[in-house]
Amino acid sequence: xxxxxxxxxxxxxxxxxxxxxxxxxxxxxxxxxxxxxxxxxxxxxxxxxxxxxxxxxxxxxxxxxxxxxxxxxxxxxxxxxxxxxxxxxxxxxxxxxxxxxxxxxxxxxxxxxxxxxxxxxxxxxxxxxxxxxxxxxxxxxxxxxxxxxxxxxxxxxxxxxxxxxxxxxxxxxxxxxxxxxxxxxxxxxxxxxxxxxxxxxx
Amino acid sequence: xxxxxxxxxxxxxxxxxxxxxxxxxxxxxxxxxxxxxxxxxxxxxxxxxxxxxxxxxxxxxxxxxxxxxxxxxxxxxxxxxxxxxxxxxxxxxxxxxxxxxxxxxxxxxxxxxxxxxxxxxxxxxxxxxxxxxxxxxxxxxxxxxxxxxxxxxxxxxxxxxxxxxxxxxxxxxxxxxxxxxxxxxxxxxxxxxxxxxxxxx
Amino acid sequence: xxxxxxxxxxxxxxxxxxxxxxxxxxxxxxxxxxxxxxxxxxxxxxxxxxxxxxxxxxxxxxxxxxxxxxxxxxxxxxxxxxxxxxxxxxxxxxxxxxxxxxxxxxxxxxxxxxxxxxxxxxxxxxxxxxxxxxxxxxxxxxxxxxxxxxxxxxxxxxxxxxxxxxxxxxxxxxxxxxxxxxxxxxxxxxxxxxxxxxxxxxxxxxxxxxxxxxxxxxxxxxxxxxxxxxxxxxxxxxxxxxxxxxxxxxxxxxxxxxxxxxxxxxxxxxxxxxxxxxxxxxxxxxxxxxxxxxxxxxxxxxxxxxxxxxxxxxxxxxxxxxxxxx
Ligand SMILES: [Fe+2]
Ligand SMILES: [Fe+2]
Ligand SMILES: [Fe+2]
Numbered sequence: 001x002x003x004x005x006x007x008x009x010x011x012x013x014x015x016x017x018x019x020x021x022x023x024x025x026x027x028x029x030x031x032x033x034x035x036x037x038x039x040x041x042x043x044x045x046x047x048x049x050x051x052x053x054x055x056x057x058x059x060x061x062x063x064x065x066x067x068x069x070x071x072x073x074x075x076x077x078x079x080x081x082x083x084x085x086x087x088x089x090x091x092x093x094x095x096x097x098x099x100x101x102x103x104x105x106x107x108x109x110x111x112x113x114x115x116x117x118x119x120x121x122x123x124x125x126x127x128x129x130x131x132x133x134x135x136x137x138x139x140x141x142x143x144x145x146x147x148x149x150x151x152x153x154x155x156x157x158x159x160x161x162x163x164x165x166x167x168x169x170x171x172x173x174x175x176x177x178x179x180x181x182x183x184x185x186x187x188x189x190x191x192x193x194x195x196x197x198x199x200x201x202x
Numbered sequence: 203x204x205x206x207x208x209x210x211x212x213x214x215x216x217x218x219x220x221x222x223x224x225x226x227x228x229x230x231x232x233x234x235x236x237x238x239x240x241x242x243x244x245x246x247x248x249x250x251x252x253x254x255x256x257x258x259x260x261x262x263x264x265x266x267x268x269x270x271x272x273x274x275x276x277x278x279x280x281x282x283x284x285x286x287x288x289x290x291x292x293x294x295x296x297x298x299x300x301x302x303x304x305x306x307x308x309x310x311x312x313x314x315x316x317x318x319x320x321x322x323x324x325x326x327x328x329x330x331x332x333x334x335x336x337x338x339x340x341x342x343x344x345x346x347x348x349x350x351x352x353x354x355x356x357x358x359x360x361x362x363x364x365x366x367x368x369x370x371x372x373x374x375x376x377x378x379x380x381x382x383x384x385x386x387x388x389x390x391x392x393x394x395x396x397x398x399x400x401x402x403x
Numbered sequence: 404x405x406x407x408x409x410x411x412x413x414x415x416x417x418x419x420x421x422x423x424x425x426x427x428x429x430x431x432x433x434x435x436x437x438x439x440x441x442x443x444x445x446x447x448x449x450x451x452x453x454x455x456x457x458x459x460x461x462x463x464x465x466x467x468x469x470x471x472x473x474x475x476x477x478x479x480x481x482x483x484x485x486x487x488x489x490x491x492x493x494x495x496x497x498x499x500x501x502x503x504x505x506x507x508x509x510x511x512x513x514x515x516x517x518x519x520x521x522x523x524x525x526x527x528x529x530x531x532x533x534x535x536x537x538x539x540x541x542x543x544x545x546x547x548x549x550x551x552x553x554x555x556x557x558x559x560x561x562x563x564x565x566x567x568x569x570x571x572x573x574x575x576x577x578x579x580x581x582x583x584x585x586x587x588x589x590x591x592x593x594x595x596x597x598x599x600x601x602x603x604x605x606x607x608x609x610x611x612x613x614x615x616x617x618x619x620x621x622x623x624x625x626x627x628x629x630x631x632x633x634x635x636x637x638x639x640x641x642x643x644x645x646x647x648x649x650x651x652x653x654x655x656x657x658x659x660x661x662x663x664x665x666x667x668x669x670x671x672x673x674x675x676x677x678x679x680x681x682x683x684x685x686x687x688x689x690x691x692x693x694x695x696x697x698x699x700x701x702x703x704x705x706x707x708x709x710x711x712x713x714x715x716x717x718x719x720x721x722x723x724x725x726x727x728x729x
Contacts (some may be wrong), residue, residue, distance in 0.1 A: 001705075003698055004532050005472035007227050010288065014708050028512040029234075029714065030722030031505075048568070049502045049727030050236050051511065053345055053717035060341050061236040063334065064243040065498060069575070080725045088441055090431075121437030121563045124729070156728075170337075172330030179327075180250075182484040185578040188585040194656075197592035201658060226474050226483075229490050230467035231702075233710025234717075235498040242491040246484060253480050268479045292713055349716025356712065 031080040032058035035115075035126060038071040044126035046115065046156075055079060055164040063173060069183040072174050074166040082162040084135035086155040090120065094151045096143045104141060107133035111160035114142040116152045124156050135159070206377030207318060208262055209280070210387055213375065214309070215255035216281035219271055221302060222248030224289055233292050240338060244299070247331050251324075258320050282370035293356040294363065296346070300339040301368045305397045307332040312393060317385035372397070420445045432633055437563035440506040440729065451634050452562055453507045454523075460500035461518045461525035465699050466546075467493040469529055473539040485582045489543060492575045499571060502727050503564040510724060519704045527685060528611045530693030537590060537597075537604035544583025545608070545650060549615045551576045552646050561633035564729055584653070591657035598658070605654070606662045613680040614688075616643040622682065647675040 001008050029051040035044040047066045052058035058077040067075055089095045109131050115124040128146050132138035138157045166173070181187040225245035232238025256267035264270060285302065289295050310332055313325040346353040372394040381387045424443045431438065438444055471490045477483040501511045517523035528546055533539050554576065558569035590601040617623060617639035629635040647668075654661060665678045688696070 001698065001701060004534065005468070005698075007231070007472060007475065008698065008702055010227075011231075011702070011705050012291070012709070014705050028510055028724045029717055030719075031725055031727045033728055046729065048499060048571075049505075049729075050498065051234065052236065052722075053719060054722060057341050057345060057717070060334075060338050061240055064240040065236050065495060068239075068243055079722065080727055081723075083728060085441070085728065088439065090436075120439065121566065123567065170333070173334050175330040176328060182246075182250075182481070183488045183578060185581040188485070188578070188581040190581075190585040190588040193592055194588050197588065198656070200592075223475060226487050229474060229487060230464070230471040230494055231706045231709075232494075233706075233713035235464070235494055235501070237713070238494045239491055239498065242487060242494070246487050246491070249480070249484060249487070253484075272479060291709060346713065346716050350712070352712050353716030 029053055032062070032077045033080055033083055034058075034062040034066050035076050035078075036067055036072055037074040039073055044074070044076065046124040049080065052077075059164045059166075067174065067177070069177070069180060072177060074171070076163050076165045078158050078163045082158055084138075084157045086139060088117075088120075088154045090153065092151060094148070095154055096139075096148065096152055099139050099143050099155075101140055101143055104132050104137045109133055112138035112141075112157045113160055113163065114138065114146060115156040115158070116148055117154040117156075118148075118150050118152060120153055124154070129160060204262060206375065206380040206384070207386060208259060208264065209375050209377055210381055211255050211259055211262075211321075212280040215252045215259070216279045217285050217302075217371070218248045218255070218306075219252035220279070220281045221285035221298075222246070222252060224285065224287075225295065225299065227289055228292075228295065237342075241295075241299075244303075244335050244338065247328075247335070251328060254324055254328075258324070261320070282367075282373060284364070284367040284370050287367065290360075291356070293346075293353075294360040296339070296342055297357060297360040297364050298368075299335075300343050301364055301401075302371065303332070303335040303339050304400055305368075305371050305393065307336050308396045308400065309393055312388045312396075315385075316387060321386070369394075429631070432561045432631075437566060438561050439563045440726070445632075447628070448632055448634065449507050451629060452565065453504055453509050455634065456500055456504040456507075456562075456565055457509070457514045457517070458524050458526075460497045460504060460514065461523060462529065463493045463497035463500060464518075465525045465529045465703065466542075467497075468699055468702060469531070469533045469695075470539050470542050472533060473536060476536070478536065482586070486539070486543075489579050489582060492579065496568075496572050496575070499568040500565075503562075503568040505727050506564045506729065508726065515707065519700060519707055521691065521700060524689060526615070527689050527693070528608075528615050530688050530695045530699060531608070531611050532695050534607075535600055535604060537600040538607065540583060540586040540590060540601065541604045541608045542583075543579060544587050545612060545654075546615070547576060547579040547583055548650055549612065549642075549646050551580060552642050552649070553616075556636040556642065559633070560636055567729070587657065591659070602659055605659055609662050610680060610684070611688075613643070613677065614682075614685045616640075616646065618682055618685065619679070644675055647677075651675075 001011060001013075003009055030053070031049050032052050032055060033049050034047045036047045037044045050058060050061055050065055052061050055077055059075070062075055062077050086095050087098055089098065110133070111129050111131055112135065113129050114127050116127050117124050127142070127148070130138050130141040130145050132141045135157045139155050142155070142157075222245045225241060225248065229238065229242040229245070232241055252271065253267055256264075256270050259270065260266055284298065287298070310325040310328065313321050316322045316325070343357070347357050348354070372390040374390045375381060378389060382389045425445060428438070428442070428444060431442075438448075467490050470486065470493075474483070474486050474490060477486045501514060504514060505511055514523065518525065533542065551573065554569050554573055558566050558573060560566055587601060590597045620638045620640045623639055626635060647666075651661065651666065651668075663678050665676060667676050668674070669676055687693070
């Protein structure tokens with residue numbers, strides 16, 4: 001390719017004309033949901049989704065896709081297919097009202113993480129974990145154990161073991177985040193230069 | 203001692219600067235969006251490290267970072283050839299990133315104990331960043347190294363091509379014995395041994 | 404980054420929508436609530452949103468190219484770090500936006516296929532070349548400023564995932580805008596050559612900048628339905644007017660001359676008057692005949708093609724694709 005862009009000039013010649021229409025419809029990776037904790041004492045919150053081959057890679061990619069600026073002390077990822085989603089309600093109806101407070105009759109007890117949606121249009125927030133034998137029963141358990149003070153419109157539950165958490169020895173991954181001022185508008189104050197210029201050009 | 207120290211800092215800074223520059227060329231051209239973003243961040247980290255090191259050199263009487271980084275002639279750079287090789291395809295860029303960043307993490311691990319305090323402080327500060335780089339490199343290498351026939355053979359080819367160049371990362375400084383005896387840096391020989399051990403795993 | 408040039412087609416609601424559900428849907432939007440992926444929505448709403456978000460995403464990834472070329476040549480550490488981070492953000496915006504569009508049922512692969520096969524549009528302005536560093540600064544400051552006008556408006560739209568993506572994006576755009584302005588202030592306050600360099604860039608980029616917000620309301624297809632459903636959040640001329648209001652004074656403050664002798668704010672109407680942009684050129688470029696269209700698509704195709712072995716190796720039958728949740 002002949003271009004003004006030296007990077008483009010360095011690209012290899014590829015017979016693109018003959019290769020575009022062949023695209024494999026399966027050329028598509030799995031999706032993972034990303035949850036971020038901005039600082040100590042704040043809950044994890046859903047931030048978005050990304051494509052990755054497995055949850056280890058999802059974790060690695062989530063770090064720069066979702067936490068390269070502002071604040072973060074920890075993140076976790078889970079495969080989209082491993083998130084169990086409740087009904088959605090509206091107005092003053094809490095979705096927990098639709099969940100029967102069934103007693104969990106045992107079975108294989110596992111730990112589940114619970115996420116509530118308090119406002120339509122906002123993100124799901126992590127509120128804690130419960131032990132249950134199924135995702136549905138985890139919602140019922142949450143109703144008893146973690147009763148919400150606000151109306152909840154939607155619940156997600158995720159088996160704790162399906163989550164890739166930040167490991168204790170990875171907590172320093174965000175150590176230099178506060179120093180990355182070059183990603184922040186506050187590092188580009190042009191006021192003084194502008195004033196000096198305006199003075200000069202009077 | 204100051205010449206030895208400057209030589210060491212120049213070498214580390216120039217390696218980081220040139221490789222960061224090379225890797226930054228991938229921004230917008232990456233194999234998938236998420237990896238494009240991650241690779242760009244790590245290139246930014248490298249440029250950032252080089253800036254910190256050039257700033258250290260400024261304290262030692264050298265010119266300011268912009269002048270040093272952007273106006274020297276090619277023959278005044280102290281970097282190894284490995285970092286300036288053209289990017290090639292993603293396999294080579296990734297393998298180079300893996301080999302270089304593994305060495306870089308070990309180098310700064312050694313510098314944690316440097317008798318030159320600014321270096322020790324920097325090493326401490328960027329430890330988490332370097333950890334991320336190696337987690338990233340290991341994850342991708344492992345995944346692509348066991349992916350398809352094509353990905354396995356591409357990585358192998360790039361590895362074979364890279365290894366001789368990679369040895370250039372450990373070229374001893376003319377002041378090597380002084381650096382070691384002054385406790386500034388444990389030496390290229392020791393670093394290479396650790397690096398080789400790490401790769402075997 | 405994205406302009407109001409989004410092309411909509413088929414703008415009448417289809418008759419077959421269930422009237423009860425449609426009424427509920429419209430009432431929810433009327434109340435200012437967001438529509439979520441699991442909610443019922445008219446087929447036309449889904450279709451137009453996919454089209455709009457997809458075009459926006461394409462504009463981000465293509466938009467990374469004209470500035471990306473200056474990463475390796477940016478003058479000095481401060482500029483280089485900023486530009487790397489900025490172009491990276493644009494790639495990140497594409498990532499966020501494709502995800503938002505995916506929640507409506509079109510996979511990222513399909514969208515990217517449509518882009519590289521020329522079936523889907525992206526913002527016209529990125530089909531122009533960045534000859535000099537000053538062109539790059541023009542984009543960082545003013546093209547991003549234009550994008551922000553659009554994005555802030557769209558962030559008040561009705562589709563939850565798109566609004567959330569835009570909230571993130573707008574937070575990052577404030578860095579782009581400040582950085583771009585910083586660059587231009589320094590060129591303005593610099594040497595005569597630097598000033599001239601930016602003036603030349605301004606001369607080159609003003610016409611595409613006026614095109615950026617899309618054809619004038621007089622000639623563009625209007626859709627009350629899409630306005631009512633809060634898919635389209637403002638008319639092209641309104642957006643253009645807002646941009647001129649905010650940035651013409653800032654450009655003039657720096658002593659640069661905008662290459663349109665008719666450009667003037669009518670204080671009575673509160674609207675800007677200007678030489679009518681060349682809409683024929685706009686059409687020509689959007690249909691593929693601009694200075695860089697071929698190169699931009701060829702670069703994207705090459706990137707896709709070169710990255711294919713990576714994606715193939717990362718694929719596994721165990722991790723099948725699923726629409727993201729929100
Ligand atoms: Fe942009
Ligand atoms: Fe953007
Ligand atoms: Fe931007």
